[in-house]
Amino acid sequence: MLRTLLFSALLALAGPALAQGFPSTPPEPGPPLPFEIPEGTTFALDNGVDVTLVPYGSLPKADVYAVVRVGNVDEAPDETGRADLLTSLLTEGTTSRSAEQIAREAAEMGGSVSAGAGLDQTFVTGRVLSEFTPDLVRLVGDVLRNPAFPEDAFERVQRDALRGAAVARSQPGTLAQAAFYETLYGDHPYAQVILPDTEDIEAATVDGVRQFYEANVGPQRTRLYVVGQFDEDAVEAAVREAFGDWSGGPGMSQPTPPEAQSGRRVVLVDQPGAAQSNVYVGLPTIDPSAEDYVALQVTNALLGGSFGSRITRNIREDKGYTYSPGSSVSARYRDAFWAEQAAVVTPQTGPAISEILYEIDSLATTAPSADELEGIQNYLAGTFVLQNSSAGGIASYLAFLDLHGLDRDYLEDYVERVYAVTPEDVRRVTEEYLGADDTAIVVVGDRSVVEEQLAPFGGVQITTVQ
Amino acid sequence: MRFAPLAAFAALLFAAGCSSGTEFLQTPQAPASTEPEFDPLTEAELAETEANEFSVPVVYDTLANGLKVVISEDPSAPTAVVAVYYNIGFRIEPRDRTGFAHLFEHMMFQGSEHLGKNEFIGLVQRNGGVLNGSTRFDFTNYFEIVPANTLETMLWAEADRMRGLQVTQENLTNQQGVVSNEVRVNVINQPYGGFPWLDLPQEANENWYNAHNFYGELSDLEAATLDDVQDFFDTYYAPNNAVVVVVGDVDPDQTMGWIEQYFGGIERADVPPIPDLREPPQTEEKRASKVDSLATRPALAFAYHMPPRNSEAYYAMGLIQQILLEGDDSRLHQSLVTENGVTSDVSGGINWPLGNMYNYNGPMLWSAWLVHDPETAPDSILALIDAEVEQLREEAVAPDVLERAKVKLRSDLYDTIGGTYGFGRADLLASFALFDDDPARINTLVDRFERVTPGLIRRTAREWLRPENRTVITLEAAGGGL
Numbered sequence: 001m002l003r004t005l006l007f008s009a010l011l012a013l014a015g016p017a018l019a020q021g022f023p024s025t026p027p028e029p030g031p032p033l034p035f036e037i038p039e040g041t042t043f044a045l046d047n048g049v050d051v052t053l054v055p056y057g058s059l060p061k062a063d064v065y066a067v068v069r070v071g072n073v074d075e076a077p078d079e080t081g082r083a084d085l086l087t088s089l090l091t092e093g094t095t096s097r098s099a100e101q102i103a104r105e106a107a108e109m110g111g112s113v114s115a116g117a118g119l120d121q122t123f124v125t126g127r128v129l130s131e132f133t134p135d136l137v138r139l140v141g142d143v144l145r146n147p148a149f150p151e152d153a154f155e156r157v158q159r160d161a162l163r164g165a166a167v168a169r170s171q172p173g174t175l176a177q178a179a180f181y182e183t184l185y186g187d188h189p190y191a192q193v194i195l196p197d198t199e200d201i202e203a204a205t206v207d208g209v210r211q212f213y214e215a216n217v218g219p220q221r222t223r224l225y226v227v228g229q230f231d232e233d234a235v236e237a238a239v240r241e242a243f244g245d246w247s248g249g250p251g252m253s254q255p256t257p258p259e260a261q262s263g264r265r266v267v268l269v270d271q272p273g274a275a276q277s278n279v280y281v282g283l284p285t286i287d288p289s290a291e292d293y294v295a296l297q298v299t300n301a302l303l304g305g306s307f308g309s310r311i312t313r314n315i316r317e318d319k320g321y322t323y324s325p326g327s328s329v330s331a332r333y334r335d336a337f338w339a340e341q342a343a344v345v346t347p348q349t350g351p352a353i354s355e356i357l358y359e360i361d362s363l364a365t366t367a368p369s370a371d372e373l374e375g376i377q378n379y380l381a382g383t384f385v386l387q388n389s390s391a392g393g394i395a396s397y398l399a400f401l402d403l404h405g406l407d408r409d410y411l412e413d414y415v416e417r418v419y420a421v422t423p424e425d426v427r428r429v430t431e432e433y434l435g436a437d438d439t440a441i442v443v444v445g446d447r448s449v450v451e452e453q454l455a456p457f458g459g460v461q462i463t464t465v466q
Numbered sequence: 467m468r469f470a471p472l473a474a475f476a477a478l479l480f481a482a483g484c485s486s487g488t489e490f491l492q493t494p495q496a497p498a499s500t501e502p503e504f505d506p507l508t509e510a511e512l513a514e515t516e517a518n519e520f521s522v523p524v525v526y527d528t529l530a531n532g533l534k535v536v537i538s539e540d541p542s543a544p545t546a547v548v549a550v551y552y553n554i555g556f557r558i559e560p561r562d563r564t565g566f567a568h569l570f571e572h573m574m575f576q577g578s579e580h581l582g583k584n585e586f587i588g589l590v591q592r593n594g595g596v597l598n599g600s601t602r603f604d605f606t607n608y609f610e611i612v613p614a615n616t617l618e619t620m621l622w623a624e625a626d627r628m629r630g631l632q633v634t635q636e637n638l639t640n641q642q643g644v645v646s647n648e649v650r651v652n653v654i655n656q657p658y659g660g661f662p663w664l665d666l667p668q669e670a671n672e673n674w675y676n677a678h679n680f681y682g683e684l685s686d687l688e689a690a691t692l693d694d695v696q697d698f699f700d701t702y703y704a705p706n707n708a709v710v711v712v713v714g715d716v717d718p719d720q721t722m723g724w725i726e727q728y729f730g731g732i733e734r735a736d737v738p739p740i741p742d743l744r745e746p747p748q749t750e751e752k753r754a755s756k757v758d759s760l761a762t763r764p765a766l767a768f769a770y771h772m773p774p775r776n777s778e779a780y781y782a783m784g785l786i787q788q789i790l791l792e793g794d795d796s797r798l799h800q801s802l803v804t805e806n807g808v809t810s811d812v813s814g815g816i817n818w819p820l821g822n823m824y825n826y827n828g829p830m831l832w833s834a835w836l837v838h839d840p841e842t843a844p845d846s847i848l849a850l851i852d853a854e855v856e857q858l859r860e861e862a863v864a865p866d867v868l869e870r871a872k873v874k875l876r877s878d879l880y881d882t883i884g885g886t887y888g889f890g891r892a893d894l895l896a897s898f899a900l901f902d903d904d905p906a907r908i909n910t911l912v913d914r915f916e917r918v919t920p921g922l923i924r925r926t927a928r929e930w931l932r933p934e935n936r937t938v939i940t941l942e943a944a945g946g947g948l
Contacts, residue, residue: 021731022629024580026589026622030615033544033715058542059884060520061877091794099804103794108870110877112793129877159839160810163763167837170657170762170945275655276647308584308591317584320643323651343651345643375592382594382613386887389543 035385037394037411041232048220049243050402053235054227054394061110062133062228063391064140066124067399070216072193073120073255073332078203080189081196082212083117085154085161085204090115090124092153094146099153102143109136113143119193120255120333120403122217127391133230134238141242144222147213154206161201168195172271173343176278176444179269179463183440184284184337188258218249223402227391257334260284262438266458270447277349277445281356282339285433288331288404292429294417296338299429300329302376303363304340309376310359311340319355321348333403338434346446350453353443357436357457364431367423381415522883522891524906525718526899531734532706535725536895536905537718540888546714548620549609549892550628553709553900554702556680557603557828558741565682568601569645569690570698574608575599576637578627583637589623601680602820604827605900611887614715618724621710625728628708631699635692642687649681657760661941662767662835663819669754670769670937675741676829704735709899711892743828745771752937761943766844768851768938769833772816773930775826776902782918782926783832784823787815788871789863789923790854791834792878795870797854802836808847809836822882824894824911827901831937844940858927862920876912883908 040054075082091113092099106113109132115124124144128136168174178194185191224243226235261284286293297305304311304327315321325342344352387393401410441457443450454460525537559567577583590597595612610620653659664681671677710729712721748771758765773779790798791814802808814834816823838847883891895905 022625022728023622026619029593029613029619030617032613032615035544056542057884058540059880061880061884100795100800103799103804104870107793107795107874110873112795127881129873129880156807159807163837163839164810166762167657170760172655173651275650306591307597308587313584316644317640320640321647323644323648343647343655345647345650375588378594379591380594383596385543385594385613386545386596386611389545389887390884 037388039408040227043236045219045240045244047244047247048222049246050223051236051239051243052223052225052398053230053232054225054391054398055229055232056227056394057229057391060130060229061127061391062130062136062226062230063127063395064125064133064136065225065227065395065399066140066144067223067225067402068122068124068144068217069120069221069253069403070122071118071120073189074212074216074253075189075192077187077189078200079208079212080192080200081161081165082200082204082209083122084196085157085201085209086213087115087117087122087124088157088160089149089154089206089209090143090147092157093148093150094142095148096146097142102139105139106136108132111136113139115143119190121399127228130229133226133228134234137224137226137235137238138242144217145243145246149206149210149213151206154209158201158204161196162198165195165198165201172274172276172278172444173341175269175271176280176341176442179267179444180280180282180339180440180442183265183267183442184261184282185258186261188256190258190332190335216250216253219243219246220249220251221253223399225395225398227395255333257332258284264437264458265440266454266460267440267442268447268451268454268460268462269442269444269464270462271444272446272448274346274444274446276343277346277443277450278341278343279349279353280339280341280442281353281439282327282337283434283439285329285336285338287334287336288400288406289334292425292433294414295421295425295429296329296433298373298376298380298418298421299363299426299434300327300338301380302368302372302426303327303359303430303434304356305329306376306379308379310363311356314355314359315342315344315352319348319351321345321352321355331400331404346449349443349445349450350456353441353454353457357439360430360434360436360439364427364435367427370423373421373423373426377418377421380418384414384418520880521909522895524895524908525722526905527722529705529726529730531730531732532704533725533729533732534709534899534903535722536709536711536899537716537721538711538713538891538895539716539718540713540891541715543887544614544715545611545887546614546617546620546712546716547609547611547888547892548617548624549607549711549713549889549896550624551605551607551709551711551896551900552703553604553707553737554606555602555604557675557743561674562686563682563690563694564679564686565645566686566690566694566698567606568680568682569641569687570695571599571601571606571608572641572645573631573633573638573695573699574627576631576633576641578632579630580626581623582632586623586627589619593619595620602825603817603830605825605897607893607896609889609892611889617712617714617716617721621712621721621724621728624710625732628703628705628729629732631696631703633692633695638690638692638695642690645682645687646684649684653681655760657758657762657945658765658837658941659760661756661758661765662769662833662939665754665756665939666767666769666831666833666937669752669939670748670771670831671745671829673743673745673829675743676745700735701738704737705729705732706734707737709896711896711899713888713892713895745829748935748937750934753940754937755940755942757942757944760945761941762945763837764840764844764943765835765837765941766847766938767833767835767941768848768936769831770931770935772830772832773926775828775830778918778922779926779930780823781914782922783816783930784875784915785868785871785918786858786923786927786931787823787832788874788878789858789867791815792874797857798834798851801850801854802847806850808842808850809838812836824882825897827897840943844938848938852933855927855931859924859931861924863923865920868918868920868923872915872918875915879911
C-alpha cells in the first residue's frame with residue numbers, strides 16, 4: 001500500500017511585479033502533482049530467496065538485480081580484496097557457459113551482465129530490452145549459482161586487480177579516501193576496503209575464492225529485484241525456474257559493526273609537489289536505523305550536501321578554494337559516517353579546513369532560520385522523487401531498505417519525516433553527531449607546504465597508505 | 467567536465483564544460499569519400515517509423531526571435547527537465563582566450579537581472595530540483611530537473627539569465643579561481659588527467675579550432691576581463707542561437723505559452739557564422755607520447771577520424787563501435803581483456819567521453835584507451851587491435867554479429883534517451899534542433915541503423931579505419947605512487 005507523496009508547494013518570493021513586461025520575481029509554482037512509488041509484487045521462494053517485481057517506466061527495458069549479503073566486510077584481515085576477486089570471477093564462466101558465451105548471450109538481449117562487490121552487499125546485475133527479461137533472469141541465476149572458477153581466468157583477474165590497485169594508489173582522491181577509512185575504522189574490515197593489500201591479492205588462490213563463495217553465497221542471503229517494463233508472469237516463472245531449486249548455503253550474515261572512534265585526529269599523507277590537497281573531514285555517526293537519521297540527512301544537505309549548502313557556498317563560491325566540495329552520510333550495516341571532502345588549492349589547505357570546522361560549529365550553536373530549513377526540506381523532497389524516478393533508483397532504494405532492515409513505511413513516510421525536522425533539531429543533530437572536536441582530518445598533499453597549516457588542528461600524524 | 471554517471475544527486479552540481487557550434491559547411495572528410503550520399507528516409511518509411519513500438523513525442527516550434535522550442539511529454543513521473551542549449555562550444559572560442567567558453571559557463575550562475583549570485587541555484591533547490599551545466603564541442607548547456615509543477619518558475623529563471631548577465635569583477639575573479647581548481651583536480655593533479663580526451667584532439671587534428679586545449683591555459687583564464695565576458699554573452703547567448711527543451715509530465719500548449727511569455731521578448735542578435743571547422747585529410751598515421759609524472763602504469767590511446775555526421779558511413783561507424791568496443795562481447799574486449807589479458811578494461815567511443823555520437827556537429831574522433839602493465843610493449847597491443855580492425859576491413863561481418871550490434875545499439879539508444887531522469891532525451895532533442903533543425907530525427911535513428919549492411923560495414927572500415935587515418939598516443943608512467 002502506498003501513500004501519495006506531494007511536493008511541497010513553495011514560493012521563493014511573492015507575487016510578480018512587472019518590469020518591461022518581464023516579472024521581476026519568479027512565478028508561483030502550480031499545485032504539486034501526486035507521486036506514487038510503484039509498489040510492485042513481493043514474494044519469497046521456499047529456499048529463502050526474496051523477490052520484488054516492480055513494473056515501471058516509459059522505455060522498453062528492464063533491470064535485474066541479484067543482491068547477496070556478502071561484501072568486503074566478510075573478508076578476513078589477510079584476505080582483503082577477496083570479495084572483489086570473487087565478483088570478477090563470477091562472469092568468467094559458469095559450469096555450462098564460457099565468459100564469452102555469457103557476454104554474447106547478454107549482448108544478444110541488448111545488455112550485459114556484471115558483478116561487483118560492495119562493503120556489505122554483492123550485486124549481479126543486467127539491463128536488457130524488455131522482451132528478454134526472463135532470459136536475463138535465467139542468465140543472472142546461472143552466473144550467481146554456478147560459477148566455474150576457471151584457473152586461467154583467475155590468474156588474469158589477479159593481474160587485473162594488481163594493476164587496478166597500482167592505478168588506485170596513484171590517485172590522490174582515492175588515497176585520501178583510503179586514509180580516511182583507515183583512520184576511522186582501525187582494525188575493522190572497513191578500514192581496508194578502498195585499497196586492499198597488494199600482498200593479499202598476490203597470495204590469493206582460486207581455491208580460496210571458491211571457499212569464500214561457499215561460505216558466503218546462498219539463497220538465504222539473496223534478494224532479487226526486477227524493475228522496468230516486463231511480462232510479470234513470464235518473469236515470475238523464470239525466477240522460479242532459475243532460483244527455485246537452489247538449496248542450502250549459509251544463513252543470513254550478521255557482520256560485527258565497527259566500534260565508534262572519536263576525538264580529533266590529524267593525518268597527512270605526503271604527496272610531494274601536489275598542486276592540490278585532497279581533504280577529508282569527518283567522523284562516525286548514526287546509521288539509518290536510528291531515529292534521528294532523517295534529521296541528520298536534512299542537516300547534511302544544509303551543511304555540505306547540496307550545491308547551495310553552507311560549506312559549498314563558503315569554500316567554493318565565496319573563497320574560490322575548490323571546485324568540487326561536498327559532504328555526505330555514508331551508511332553501512334549498523335554503521336555510518338559523515339564526511340566533507342574537497343580538493344583545495346595547496347596554500348589554502350589550512351584555511352579551507354578552518355572554514356569547514358567553522359560551519360560545523362556555527363550550525364551546532366545556532367539553529368538555522370525556518371526559511372533556510374524549508375528550502376532544504378523542499379530540495380530533499382524533490383530529489384527523493386527524482387531518485388525514485390528510474391529503474392536503478394527504485395532498485396537501489398529497495399535494496400537499501402532491505403539491507404538496513406527498514407520496512408516500506410520508511411519510504412512512504414520519508415517526505416513527511418523530512419518536513420517534520422525543526423530548526424532546533426538541525427542544531428541539536430549537528431552538536432550531537434557532527435561535533436567538530438571529534439572530527440578526523442585527513443589530507444593528501446605536499447607535506448612541505450601543508451604540515452605547518454595543519455598543526456593548529458592537532459598533532460599531525462604523517463603516514464603512508466598501506 | 468565530469469564523466470562519471472550522474473548517479474548521486476547530492477553530487478549533481480555543475481560540471482563545467484566547454485563548447486558548441488553549428489556549422490553550415492559539410493564536414494569533409496579526411497580520406498576522399500567514395501560513399502554515396504546518405505539518402506533520406508521516404509515518407510512511407512517515416513510513417514512506418516512512427517508506428518514503431520517506442521517513439522518519443524515531439525512538439526517543435528520557433529519563436530519570432532529565432533528561439534527554437536522543443537517539448538516532449540513523459541508522464542512516467544511528476545518531474546520536468548528544462549534544458550537551454552546555446553550553439554557555442556569550446557571548439558569555436560576566441561583564439562587568444564582558450565578555455566573561455568567553459569569559464570563563461572561558470573559565469574551564467576553568477577548573476578542576472580533578478581537573480582544575484584547563488585540565487586539561481588537557491589531557486590532551483592528550494593523548488594526541489596537539481597541543476598547542472600556543461601560545455602561541449604558544439605554547445606554549452608544548462609539544465610534543471612525539477613518537480614513538474616515548478617516548470618514555469620524555471621522557465622522564468624532561464625529567461626532571466628538569457629535576458630542579461632549582471633556579473634561583477636569579484637564574481638569573475640572568484641570563478642577564475644574555481645575553474646583553475648577544476649583544471650587542477652581533473653588534469654594537473656590527476657594521474658591520466660586529460661588522457662586521452664584532452665590530448666587526442668590536439669594530436670589528431672590540424673585545424674586550431676579542433677586542436678587547441680579546450681580546458682584552456684591557466685594564463686588565458688587569468689587574463690579574461692569583465693568586458694570579454696559581456697562581449698561573449700552579447701555575441702552568442704542570443705535567442706536565435708539557442709534552443710529551449712522541456713521534457714516531462716507537462717502540458718505542451720501551456721508550456722509553449724510560458725516560453726513565449728518569458729522568452730518571446732528577448733531580442734535576437736547578429737550571431738557570427740561558425741568558423742570553418744574542416745580538417746585536412748590525414749595521410750599518415752600519427753604517433754605521440756607523453757610522460758605522466760603521477761601515473762603508475764603505462765597507457766595507450768588511439769583515435770580514427772570519423773566519417774561526416776549523418777552520412778551512411780556515420781551510421782555504419784555507430785555499429786562498428788558496437789562490434790569492436792561496446793560491451794564484454796566486443797572484439798577488442800574479447801581480445802585485449804579475455805583472451806590476452808593485456809588490460810582489465812578498454813573503453814571509448816564516438817565523441818567520447820564528452821558525449822555520444824548524436825550530440826556534436828563537426829569533425830569528430832572515434833577513440834579508445836586502456837591501461838597496461840610495463841612489461842607489455844605498446845606495439846604488441848597495437849598488433850592485437852590491428853588484427854581486429856583488419857578483420858573488419860577484409861571480411862564481411864557475419865549477419866548474426868551485425869544483428870547483435872543493432873540490438874545493442876537500439877538498447878543503448880533507449881538508455882541514452884532515458885538517461886538522467888529524462889535529461890538524455892532533452893539532450894538529443896536539443897542537439898537535433900540546433901544542428902539539424904529537426905528534433906523529430908530522434909524517432910528515425912533506429913531505422914537508419916537497421917539499413918546498414920555487412921557490405922557497408924566493410925566499405926566503411928576500409929575507408930575510415932585505415933592506418934593512415936589513425937593517431938596513437940602512448941603514456942609513460944613516471945609516478946612512483948605513494
